Amino acid sequence: xxxxxxxxxxxxxxxxxxxxxxxxxxxxxxxxxxxxxxxxxxxxxxxxxxxxxxxxxxxxxxxxxxxxxxxxxxxxxxxxxxxxxxxxxxxxxxxxxxxxxxxxxxxxxxxxxxxxxxxxxxxxxxxxxxxxxxxxxxxxxxxxxxxxxxxxxxxxxxxxxxxxxxxxxxxxxxxxxxxxxxxxxxxxxxxxxxxxxxxxxxxxxxxxxxxxxxxxxxxxx
Amino acid sequence: xxxxxxxxxxxxxxxxxxxxxxxxxxxxxxxxxxxxxxxxxxxxxxxxxxxxxxxxxxxxxxxxxxxxxxxxxxxxxxxxxxxxxxxxxxxxxxxxxxxxxxxxxxxxxxxxxxxxxxxxxxxxxxxxxxxxxxxxxxxxxxxxxxxxxxxxxxxxxxxxxxxxxxxxxxxxxxxxxxxxxxxxxxxxxxxxxxxxxxxxxxxxxxxxxxxxxxxxxxxxx
DNA sequence: GACGGACCTGCACACAACCTGACCACATCG
DNA sequence: CGATGTGGTCAGGTTGTGTGCAGGTCCGTC
Numbered sequence: 001x002x003x004x005x006x007x008x009x010x011x012x013x014x015x016x017x018x019x020x021x022x023x024x025x026x027x028x029x030x031x032x033x034x035x036x037x038x039x040x041x042x043x044x045x046x047x048x049x050x051x052x053x054x055x056x057x058x059x060x061x062x063x064x065x066x067x068x069x070x071x072x073x074x075x076x077x078x079x080x081x082x083x084x085x086x087x088x089x090x091x092x093x094x095x096x097x098x099x100x101x102x103x104x105x106x107x108x109x110x111x112x113x114x115x116x117x118x119x120x121x122x123x124x125x126x127x128x129x130x131x132x133x134x135x136x137x138x139x140x141x142x143x144x145x146x147x148x149x150x151x152x153x154x155x156x157x158x159x160x161x162x163x164x165x166x167x168x169x170x171x172x173x174x175x176x177x178x179x180x181x182x183x184x185x186x187x188x189x190x191x192x193x194x195x196x197x198x199x200x201x202x203x204x205x206x207x208x209x210x211x212x213x214x215x216x217x218x219x220x221x
Numbered sequence: 222x223x224x225x226x227x228x229x230x231x232x233x234x235x236x237x238x239x240x241x242x243x244x245x246x247x248x249x250x251x252x253x254x255x256x257x258x259x260x261x262x263x264x265x266x267x268x269x270x271x272x273x274x275x276x277x278x279x280x281x282x283x284x285x286x287x288x289x290x291x292x293x294x295x296x297x298x299x300x301x302x303x304x305x306x307x308x309x310x311x312x313x314x315x316x317x318x319x320x321x322x323x324x325x326x327x328x329x330x331x332x333x334x335x336x337x338x339x340x341x342x343x344x345x346x347x348x349x350x351x352x353x354x355x356x357x358x359x360x361x362x363x364x365x366x367x368x369x370x371x372x373x374x375x376x377x378x379x380x381x382x383x384x385x386x387x388x389x390x391x392x393x394x395x396x397x398x399x400x401x402x403x404x405x406x407x408x409x410x411x412x413x414x415x416x417x418x419x420x421x422x423x424x425x426x427x428x429x430x431x432x433x434x435x436x437x438x439x440x441x442x
Numbered sequence: 443g444a445c446g447g448a449c450c451t452g453c454a455c456a457c458a459a460c461c462t463g464a465c466c467a468c469a470t471c472g
Numbered sequence: 473c474g475a476t477g478t479g480g481t482c483a484g485g486t487t488g489t490g491t492g493c494a495g496g497t498c499c500g501t502c
Contacts, residue, residue: 372488372490373489407492410491413490
């Protein structure tokens with residue numbers, strides 16, 4: 001018995017998954033797209049594990065995952081996806097996912113994996129600063145009443161960093177999260193984006209700042 | 222039958238390894254990144270052997286190994302890595318690893334090596350003082366509520382020493398752990414870092430101090 | 443207690459990592 | 473076609489880290 005949050009746009013898969021969860025005695029919360037998932041799942045502390053489709057109609061599931069993390073959702077996330085390539089797997093895990101399942105999948109395997117993730121329990125990660133909100137649907141950064149728009153790259157980069165509050169995110173990890181696999185980006189490009197993001201954090205009057213840890217990476221303080 | 226802790230970010234490899242362990246009748250604990258590994262494995266006294274990927278998304282596996290050691294985990298560690306160079310092997314062993322396997326590897330070989338390591342048994346090393354925590358994810362040194370950031374070299378050096386609590390770590394071993402293979406560092410440079418680390422230990426009010434054993438090396442008291 | 447080596451301390455220097463501001467290529471769109 | 477916005481590069485300045493020197497202190501040895 002666990003509380004499982006499911007975000008899946010395909011009605012068929014949604015139905016199968018929900019039915020299986022019900023039969024297994026789990027409590028399910030459902031969302032049909034990224035925006036709804038964020039609204040429903042973000043503040044729900046009772047959720048034990050999240051099932052997230054990568055290919056959503058309104059936003060990339062990975063972005064949704066990052067936004068959930070930065071909104072304080074610490075439950076483990078399992079990704080569902082039709083994409084089976086290595087790159088998609090890696091980039092999925094790069095954003096703070098905990099497990100991964102390629103469609104088509106065996107429902108029993110999904111249940112087994114969910115059990116493992118749910119058993120892992122909550123309360124292991126730190127809470128992020130709740131004042132700062134990243135919205136994947138609007139691609140914006142909000143702090144209180146002030147809001148700025150983020151470019152796609154800025155969003156992915158900042159999301160990768162906010163998803164691990166307090167921890168130092170290595171430059172490599174930042175590149176892995178913000179750029180497609182195999183992309184060659186000069187160190188200087190990363191610096192440029194960090195600068196831009198700092199400007200925007202400043203713009204909304206963020207209480208936290210993006211600090212560099214020399215020789216390692218970046219962290220939020 | 223042994224309890225095996227596995228930290229691997231690649232879902233494919235993780236799955237293969239876990240499946241093999243299950244078939245061989247072993248009990249597996251799994252982590253997906255360095256931070257999780259530290260949280261899950263550090264306090265688990267039942268672990269017989271640890272399998273650690275060097276290339277993790279959030280931290281270098283070697284740093285994770287050092288942190289595990291300093292957190293009191295005494296089980297033997299086997300490194301998995303895509304890097305097959307001699308340097309990587311050596312630096313892996315320099316941080317207290319017990320065995321090494323390059324990807325791609327034969328699962329049977331992994332099992333055989335794990336058997337050897339697990340049979341070696343536990344309880345050979347002393348327990349460290351639990352008050353002092355080296356966190357590779359935050360790249361920091363914590364004691365109670367006080368925390369200081371460490372530079373990369375400071376971190377590696379301190380980790381090498383804390384990984385063998387009570388034992389005297391020779392100057393050579395310190396150099397091997399904190400600097401890349403073949404690096405030439407004067408004795409004086411080591412002294413300089415020892416001084417800096419002492420300052421930081423003092424800063425957090427550490428109950429233990431970094432003492433020098435004249436003519437041999439350094440130890441934690 | 444004189445000596446020498448090992449170690450500590452404070453300091454200064456070099457260089458890589460990083461920041462900054464400006465600029466360019468390219469795509470998109472009215 | 474120009475206006476706009478985004479991703480990316482570059483040159484030059486700034487800073488922190490790593491490094492080693494010079495001189496002092498400690499400690500074992502004879």
